[in-house]
Structure formats: structure tokens, C-alpha cells
Amino acid sequence: xxxxxxxxxxxxxxxxxxxxxxxxxxRAVIQxxxxxxxxxxxxxxxxxxxxxxxxxxxxxxxxxxxxxPGRAGSDIASLAELSTQAQNLxxxxxxxxxxxxxxxxxxxxxxxxxxSRLAYEVELLRGETLGLQETMNETLQDDIKKFVPEGLxxxxxxxxxxxxxxxxxxxxxxxxxxxxxxxDAANPDDPEFVKQLQTLTLVRSRLDSxxxxxxxxxxxxxPPSEVxxxxxxxxxxxxxxxxxxxxxxxxxxxxxxxxxxxxxxxxNNSDDPVQGIEKAAQRIEQLKELSQVWKDTAEEKGRNxxxxxxxxxxxxxxxxxxxxxxxxxxxxxxxxxxxxxxxxTRDAASSSSSVxxxxxxxxxxxxxxxxxxxxLHKLRGGL
Numbered sequence: 001x002x003x004x005x006x007x008x009x010x011x012x013x014x015x016x017x018x019x020x021x022x023x024x025x026x027r028a029v030i031q032x033x034x035x036x037x038x039x040x041x042x043x044x045x046x047x048x049x050x051x052x053x054x055x056x057x058x059x060x061x062x063x064x065x066x067x068x069p070g071r072a073g074s075d076i077a078s079l080a081e082l083s084t085q086a087q088n089l090x091x092x093x094x095x096x097x098x099x100x101x102x103x104x105x106x107x108x109x110x111x112x113x114x115x116s117r118l119a120y121e122v123e124l125l126r127g128e129t130l131g132l133q134e135t136m137n138e139t140l141q142d143d144i145k146k147f148v149p150e151g152l153x154x155x156x157x158x159x160x161x162x163x164x165x166x167x168x169x170x171x172x173x174x175x176x177x178x179x180x181x182x183x184d185a186a187n188p189d190d191p192e193f194v195k196q197l198q199t200l201t202l203v204r205s206r207l208d209s210x211x212x213x214x215x216x217x218x219x220x221x222x223p224p225s226e227v228x229x230x231x232x233x234x235x236x237x238x239x240x241x242x243x244x245x246x247x248x249x250x251x252x253x254x255x256x257x258x259x260x261x262x263x264x265x266x267x268n269n270s271d272d273p274v275q276g277i278e279k280a281a282q283r284i285e286q287l288k289e290l291s292q293v294w295k296d297t298a299e300e301k302g303r304n305x306x307x308x309x310x311x312x313x314x315x316x317x318x319x320x321x322x323x324x325x326x327x328x329x330x331x332x333x334x335x336x337x338x339x340x341x342x343x344x345t346r347d348a349a350s351s352s353s354s355v356x357x358x359x360x361x362x363x364x365x366x367x368x369x370x371x372x373x374x375x376l377h378k379l380r381g382g383l
């Protein structure tokens with residue numbers, strides 16, 4: 001019994017002194033990265049290997065054991081003292097947490113407020129940079145050339161020639177458009193930044209053409225009913241009143257009506273009917289090129305059918321004009337062949353006009369509907 005009691009006392013004494021060893025353990029001082037965490041109380045929390053249990057064992061004294069009341073040292077505290085110290089520690093932790101939360105909120109507000117100002121300053125610097133670039137490349141270009149030595153110009157030419165040769169070796173098959181643009185606008189004596197600006201101008205023109213094409217495509221609204229009609233055996237119900245489909249239906253019909261009216265006004269041009277037919281044919285060619293945007297889509301057949309209808313209007317007007325021209329030629333020949341024959345000049349003019357009319361009639365037999373420009377030029381010559 002005495003040996004068991006002695007072993008129990010030794011075990012209790014070792015358990016009581018173990019937290020004291022942890023508390024007295026030396027730790028490396030970690031330098032804070034901000035003034036907000038420079039408080040000595042926060043040193044333990046800055047450690048990457050922070051452990052809450054180790055922190056509590058080092059901050060609070062061990063609890064007094066009942067089995068060894070006579071061995072209570074200065075580091076051993078009762079339950080009441082331990083509770084008081086724990087409450088004080090929690091109060092300090094709450095105060096530090098509140099302070100750091102307020103600091104974090106204040107810094108976040110500053111970042112949010114300075115975001116718009118930073119964007120404004122960046123835009124301001126961008127404008128100043130563009131202004132400086134424009135001044136250096138355009139306004140002060142002649143003044144800068146006065147300070148450039150003559151030998152430097154030869155060195156720049158040699159460098160540009162070497163760069164052009166290397167570029168030709170790298171790109172064996174350049175595009176036709178880029179080659180034409182380079183041959184027309186580029187000068188071997190131009191510096192490198194001028195060539196880059198010319199390339200950017202070419203890219204910008206192509207982007208503008210793409211933007212214009214898609215802008216025209218957005219305005220060329222097609223009614224859904226025409227799409228359902230052109231979809232073969234599929235039958236689609238009519239749009240419900242007040243729906244978005246009905247609004248697109250009305251807008252599409254209005255767009256098609258406006259295009260038909262435009263073609264009709266061009267064809268009914270009384271001042272110059274040939275020019276009206278030419279403009280109408282050009283407009284139909286533009287619509288045909290624009291319809292390539294909807295290639296391999298559900299709207300392709302409907303749009304092609306609509307454009308073919310417009311082309312038929314132009315062909316009918318062209319045919320009527322041809323008939324009028326033939327009738328006028330016949331009447332003129334009949335009048336000249338009655339009592340008095342005309343001179344050789346009139347006969348030559350009549351024969352030339354009849355030959356032109358025959359050529360135009362022969363051209364109208366060719367299939368298609370969009371190749372009217374050459375026929376219209378011949379028609380204008382005959383008139």
C-alpha cells in the first residue's frame with residue numbers, strides 16, 4: 001500500500017509540473033509584417049505552427065491537484081484563480097479581435113474607395129501617354145529629325161532591311177490582302193513604328209467592316225413565320241399575343257416591307273430607269289452577301305427565298321424595259337423605211353442600236369438573277 005501511494009504521488013507530481021515545462025519553453029521572436037500586429041500579446045498568433053492547446057497551457061497555470069494539497073507551488077492555482085485568469089485571457093483576446101476587425105474593415109473601405117480613383121488615374125495616365133505619343137510621332141516629328149545624325153539614318157535602313165529579310169524567311173506564304181497593303185502603303189525607308197501603325201490601320205479597317213456587317217445583320221430582322229414556312233414539313237404554331245416572338249414577328253415583317261419598298265422606289269425611278277435598275281441590283285447583291293451570316297442555319301432558306309423574290313422584281317423590270325426598247329427600235333425602223341430613206345449615218349445608228357438590243361436580249365437568256373450589271377451597261381448604250 002505504501003509503494004502504491006508513493007507511485008501515485010510521483011505520477012501526480014509529474015502531471016502537475018508538465019504544463020510548467022511547456023510554459024517555460026523558449027520561443028523564437030517573430031517580426032510582425034504590419035504595425036497593427038506589433039503588440040507583444042499577438043506574438044504567439046504570428047507563429048505559422050500556432051497550436052491553441054499549447055497557447056492555453058503556456059498562458060494559464062496548472063490546476064491544483066486534490067491528492068497533493070501540501071505540494072502546491074507558486075505555479076499551481078486553484079479552480080477559482082484559474083477561472084479568473086481564463087476570463088482575463090478571454091477579455092484580452094476579445095479586445096484584440098475587435099481591434100483587428102475594426103482595422104480590417106477600415107482597410108477594406110479604403111481599398112473600395114480608392115478603386116474608382118485608381119481607375120481614373122490609370123485612365124488619365126493613359127490619355128497623357130497617348131498625347132505624348134501623338135506629339136512625338138506627329139507634331140514634333142520634323143523637329144526630332146533635325147537632331148538625328150545622318151549616319152543613324154543609314155543604320156536604321158540597314159536594320160530595317162535585315163528585319164524585312166528575316167520576316168520574309170519566317171513567313172513563306174503571306175496573305176494576298178496583306179501583301180497588297182504592304183506594297184501599296186509600306187515604304188522601305190519607313191521606320192518600324194510606321195509599319196506597325198500601317199498594320200494596325202489594316203486590322204482596324206477589317207474590324208470596322210466586320211462590325212458594320214454584323215450591325216447590318218442585327219437590323220435585318222427576319223420574321224419567325226417565314227422561318228417556319230421554309231423549314232419543310234415542320235409546322236409551328238402562331239405566336240401568342242403579347243409575346244416576344246410576336247414583337248419579333250412584327251418587326252421582321254416591317255423590315256421586309258421596308259426593303260421591298262426600297263427596291264420598288266429604285267425600280268420606279270422615272271428620271272433614269274437604267275440607273276435605278278443598277279442600284280436595285282447592287283442592293284440585292286449586298287443583301288446576298290449579308291445573307292452569308294446565316295449560312296447553315298434555319299433562316300438561310302427563308303432569307304434566300306426573300307432575296308430571290310427581290311431579284312425577280314428586278315428581272316421583271318429589266319424585261320419590261322427591254323421590251324420598250326425593242327418596240328421603240330421597231331417603230332423607229334418602220335418610220336424610216338416608209339416614204340423617205342434616211343442617210344447613211346442614220347442607217348448606221350439604227351443598225352448599231354438594233355445590234356445592241358439583240359445583244360442585250362441574248363444576255364437576258366442567261367440564268368441567274370444577280371449578274372445584271374453588264375446587261376444594264378449595254379442597255380444604257382443602246383438607249
